[in-house]
Amino acid sequence: MIHGILRDKPTRLFISFTAFFVANALIAECIGGKLFSLEKLLGLQPADFTFFGQQHLSFDLTCGVLLWPLEFIMTDIVNEYYGPRAVRRISYTAVALISYAFLMFYLAIYIPSSNYWLTSQTKNGLPNMQVAFNGIFGQGMWIIFASIVAFLVSQIVDVTIFHKIKKYTGEKYVWLRATGSTLVSQLVDSFIVLYIAFKIGQGWSWQKVLAICLMNYIYKFVMAIVLTPVIYLAEARIEKFLGHDTTRKMKRAAMGLEEE
Structure with a gap:
């Protein structure tokens, strides 16, 4: 049975999509604690926008946004060939494993530290590894x-x-459904994160939440447009791997259509 599963190309492709989707989401969460300057990365002067009364806004973004656009591309590709149920399945899997990862991080934090490890990086400017961890x-x-x-x-x-x-x-x-769905979902993503983490969690004003949300969304909007050709490139590679007949049947099945 296992050999039959591994020989089935659509199944192998779905397993690969799921593995990359979950790994990419987990990495994005892990590196999301670091902020970077988009202007510095591009060699530009810092932006100086004013939105909702909030002045001197620039593109100081979490490193997680470097990877999240790939998640939405993967979502659209899986939706195209495997349908909504498959997307929900890999999304729930990713959420479960991200939650598990953070639980393990917190357990690791509270495990008693070795005295040697605590000062092992002092010469590198880290006098207390527990604090750094x-x-x-x-x-x-x-x-x-x-x-x-x-x-x-x-x-x-x-x-x-x-x-x-x-x-x-x-x-x-394809560009309409892929880019359109991403543009809406990215806006929802940006707002929910800021509302829960900073409006509820830290008492930010609505003006600040909306201003930072707009700055984040500007970046995500541009990236959604820029990465649209990746969808076409991915579809071409998938059709080459699976064959035209198989991809046609998968797309129709994903839409809930019966084969003629």
Whole structure:
């Protein structure tokens, strides 16, 4: 039985998608504690926007946003070939494993430290490794909860909008359903994270929440447009791997259509 599963190309492809999807989401969560300057990365002067009365806003973003666009691309690809149920399955799997990972991080934080390890990096400028470890892996519970809720809700929004657009357009306008669903779901994701983690968790004003949300969304909006060609490239590679007939049948099955 196992050999039959491994020989089935659509099954192998789905396993690969799921593994990458979960790993990418977990990495994004782990590196999300670091902020970077997009302007510095691009060699530009810092932006100086004013939104909702909040001045001197620039693109100081979490490193997680470097990877999250790939999640939404993967969502659209899986939705295209395997349907909404498959997207929900890998999304729930990712949420469960991310939650498990953070639980293990917190257990590791509270395990008693070795005296040798505590001072092992003093010569490298880290006098207390426990403090450093806590700073990297001990993200606030509000932020963890917010990111998980935002991820799950935005995935559901993405798959729903994608599927509704596809029902109207059929096989045409891949860019419309992929980019359109991503643009909406990214907005939902940005708002939920900021609302839960900082409005509820830290008492930010609505003006600050909306201003930072808009700055984050500007970046995500641009990336959604820029990465649209990746969908077409991925589809071409998938069709080459699976064959035209198989991909046609998978797409129709994903839409809930019976073969003629």
